[in-house]
Amino acid sequence: MIVVMKSDATQAEIVKVSDRLEQKGMQVQINHGVDCTVLGVLGDTYTVDKERIGLMGGVERVVSVQEPFKKANRKFHPEDSIIDVNGVKIGDGEVKVIAGPCSVESADQLASVAQSIRKSGAQILRGGAFKPRTSPYAFQGLGELGLDILVDVRNKVHMPIVTEIMAPRYVELFAEKVDMIQIGARNMQNFDLLKEIGQTNKPILLKRGLSNTLEEWLMSAEYIMAGGNENVILCERGIRTFETYTRNTLDLSAIPAIKKMSHLPIIVDPSHATGLPYMVEPLALAAVAAGADGIMIEVHNDPKHALCDGAQSLTPEQFDGIMSKINILKGVM
Ligand code: PEP
Ligand code: MN
Numbered sequence: 001m002i003v004v005m006k007s008d009a010t011q012a013e014i015v016k017v018s019d020r021l022e023q024k025g026m027q028v029q030i031n032h033g034v035d036c037t038v039l040g041v042l043g044d045t046y047t048v049d050k051e052r053i054g055l056m057g058g059v060e061r062v063v064s065v066q067e068p069f070k071k072a073n074r075k076f077h078p079e080d081s082i083i084d085v086n087g088v089k090i091g092d093g094e095v096k097v098i099a100g101p102c103s104v105e106s107a108d109q110l111a112s113v114a115q116s117i118r119k120s121g122a123q124i125l126r127g128g129a130f131k132p133r134t135s136p137y138a139f140q141g142l143g144e145l146g147l148d149i150l151v152d153v154r155n156k157v158h159m160p161i162v163t164e165i166m167a168p169r170y171v172e173l174f175a176e177k178v179d180m181i182q183i184g185a186r187n188m189q190n191f192d193l194l195k196e197i198g199q200t201n202k203p204i205l206l207k208r209g210l211s212n213t214l215e216e217w218l219m220s221a222e223y224i225m226a227g228g229n230e231n232v233i234l235c236e237r238g239i240r241t242f243e244t245y246t247r248n249t250l251d252l253s254a255i256p257a258i259k260k261m262s263h264l265p266i267i268v269d270p271s272h273a274t275g276l277p278y279m280v281e282p283l284a285l286a287a288v289a290a291g292a293d294g295i296m297i298e299v300h301n302d303p304k305h306a307l308c309d310g311a312q313s314l315t316p317e318q319f320d321g322i323m324s325k326i327n328i329l330k331g332v333m
Contacts, residue, residue, distance in 0.1 A: 001041040001045040001048065001050070001062065001063070001064055001065060001066070002038060002039065002040060002041065002062070002063045002065060003017060003021075003038070003039040003041060003053060003059060003061075003062050003063075004036060004038050004059075004060045004061050004062075004063065005017070005036055005037040005038065005039070005058050005059060005060060006036065006058050006059070006060045007035050007036045007060075008058075009036070009037060009057075009058030009059075009060075010058060013056070013057045013058030013059075014030065014037055014039070014058065016056065016057070016058075017039060017053065017056050017058065017059060018030060018039060020053065020056065021039070021041055021048065021053070024043075024047065024048055025043055025044065025047075026041050026042060026043040026044075026045065026048065027041070027042040027043055028040070028041055028042075029042070036060065044070075045064070045066065046066075046068060046069075046070050050062045050064065067215065067218070067261065068215070068219060068222075069215070069218045069219055069221070069222040069262075070222065071221075071222055071225035071226060071230065072218045072221045072222050072225055072232070072261075072262045072263075072264055073218075073261070073262060073263075074260065074261060074262050074263045077263045078263070079263060080093075080263055080265070081230070081263045081264055081265060082265070083203050083231045083232070083233050083265055084203070084231075085124060085160045085162070085179050085180045085203045085233075086160035086179040086180075087160065088123045088124055088160055090203075090233050090265045090267070090293055090294055091233070091264075091265030091293045094330070095288050095292065095293065095294055095295065095326060095330055095333075096123050096124065096267075096293065096294040096295075097121065097122045097123055097124070097294060097295050097296075097297070097323065097326065098122065098123070098124040098125075098126050098162060098267070098294060098295070098296040098297070099113075099117040099120075099122040099124075099125070099126060099296070099297045099298075099299045099319060100113055100114065100117060100122075100125045100126035100127045100298070100299060101113050101126075101127050101128075101298065101299065101300045101301075101306065101308075101313065102127075102128055102131075102298050102300070102306065102308040102309035102310075102313065103127065103128040103129070103131050103139065103141050103142075103146070103306075103307055103308040103309075104127040104128065104129050104141070104142055104146040104149050104150060104163075105142070105306070105307050106149070107149045107152060107153070109300075109301055110125075110127055110149055110150065110153045111153050111156060111157070112301045113127075113299055113300065113301050113316065114153050114156070114157045114159065115157060116299070116301070116316035116319070116320075117299055117316065117319060118157050118159055119320075120316070120319055120320040120323040121323045121327065122159070122319075122323070123159065123160075124159060124160050124161070124162055124179075124180070125150070125153065125154065125157065125159045125160070125161050125162070126161070126162050126163070126182075126296060126298075127146070127149075127150055127161070127163060128141050128146070128163060128164050128308070129141050129142055129143060129144070129145075129146025129147045129149075129150060129163050129164075130143060130146070130163075130164060130165065130166045130167075130170070131164070131308055132164070132166055132184050132186045132187070133308070138308070139307040139308055141308075144173070146163075147163065147173070147174075147177050147178070148177075150163055150177070150178065151177050151178075154179070160179035160180065161178050161179050161180070162178065162179065162180040162181070162182050162205055163178050163181070163182060164181075164182040164183070164184045165181050165182065165183065165193070165197070166184070166187060166193075167193070168192050168193050168196040171193075171196045171197055171199075171200060174202070175200040175202050178202070179202075179203070180202065180203040180204070180205050180233075181197055181200070181202050181203070181204050181205070182204075182205040182207065182235075183197070183204060183205065183206045183207060183220075184207050185207045185208060185209050185210050185237055185272070186209070186210070188206065188207060188208065188209035188212055188216075188217065188220050189209060189212070189216070189220060191223060194220055194223035194224050194227075195223060195227055197224055197227075197229065198223060198224040198225070198226060198227020198228060198229045199227050199228065199229070200229055201228075201229055201231065202229070202231065203231040203232075203233060204224055204229065204231060204232050204233065205233050205235050205267075205296075206220060206221055206224065206232055206233065206234055206235065207235045207237050207269070208234065208235065208236050208237060208239065208251075208254070210239060210240045210248070211239060211240050212239070214254060214257055214258060214261065217234065217258075218258075218261060218262055221234065221262070221264060232264050233264065233265045233266070233267060233293075233294075234258060234262075234264055234265070234266040234267070235266070235267050235268070235269055235296060236250070236251060236252075236254045236255065236258075236266060236267075236268050236269070236273070236287075236292075237268075237269040237272040237273055238250045238251070238269075238272055238273030238274065239251050246273070246274045246275060246276060246279065247272065247273070247274060247275025247276070247312070248272065248273050248274070248275070249273070250268070250270060250273035250274060250283055250287075252268075252283075252286055252287060252290050254266070255268070255287065255290040255291050255292050256290065256291060259291060265293040265294070266292060266293055267292055267293055267294035267295060267296055268283070268284070268287035268292045268294075268295055268296070269295075269296040269297075270283035270284045270287065270295070270297065271296070271297055271298040271309070271312045271313070271314075272298075272309075272312070274312070275311065275312045276311075276312060277303075277311075277312055277313065277314055277318065280297060280312070280314055280318075280322065281318075281321070281322045281325065284297065284322055284326065285322075285325055285326065285329055288326055288329050288330065288333065289329065289333070295326070297314060297319060297322065298312055298313045298314065299313060299314050299315070299316055299318075299319045300313035300314075300315070301315075301316065303315060
């Protein structure tokens with residue numbers, strides 16, 4: 001971090017800023033230039049409140065030379081993180097596939113989808129019990145009953161389960177019942193929720209917010225990791241742009257960018273990214289080719305009658321076709 005002092009900053013102001021930083025445990029090098037004085041600050045500058053330093057007398061501006069995230073940063077953790085989701089390792093170099101319906105609708109529905117996707121080679125079962133819906137009148141999910149159905153089906157098909165949490169009050173329940181907790185796009189910056197799940201040791205699937213930058217996304221991961229839970233998997237699910245043809249715009253460049261910035265695994269959800277079933281296969285394959293650690297796809301036994309996101313869901317047969325192609329591509333990769 002660099003603090004640039006104003007050209008008319010007094011010696012007393014320079015010393016005050018330097019002292020404040022040293023009290024925070026930083027090492028400060030004072031460089032007197034011709035026009036102004038510049039302070040080079042070394043140490044854990046993540047913990048310094050840059051805005052407050054910027055408001056001190058004589059300060060022109062504060063410039064960060066490092067990213068504001070530390071635990072998620074590849075610089076401090078060069079090797080890839082591998083996250084173990086109840087036996088399924090994400091980030092180990094093999095593409096893993098998560099599939100299932102948008103929401104859990106009944107025990108029969110979930111069991112039927114789970115059996116099909118498992119046969120096709122998916123490793124993890126998804127299904128929402130608590131659904132974040134744009135309309136309060138839309139199906140909100142089965143709630144705790146949905147969680148119990150997920151647990152029953154998990155025990156039947158022996159696949160880890162992932163499902164979305166929306167409120168901090170459910171953290172204990174989720175930690176007890178599910179194998180991976182999903183933070184949906186709409187809650188990526190629900191900081192209370194992030195802090196709460198940071199206290200668990202469950203793998204967290206952190207979706208990218210609808211209009212969040214990569215740095216904001218990694219800062220949300222940092223919230224979870226700062227609480228002690230380093231089991232974070234990122235999920236790119238499309239961002240909001242001016243284009244309306246697709247539900248969102250899939251940002252495939254997030255894959256190499258995140259790989260460069262962070263050691264955390266990244267998976268891609270082409271279902272929510274596009275909202276169009278015919279686009280799920282090409283974009284799933286593109287994500288694998290771009291280096292994604294996994295894919296998450298919505299699959300429904302009867303998409304036309306699904307209670308949520310039927311329009312983007314694939315049938316088990318369509319999903320099976322994608323799995324064959326992913327396997328061919330995995331071989332090529
Ligand atoms: C989901 O996975 O069903 C979901 C609601 O996703 P997102 O948060 O990405 O919209
Ligand atoms: Mn959905």
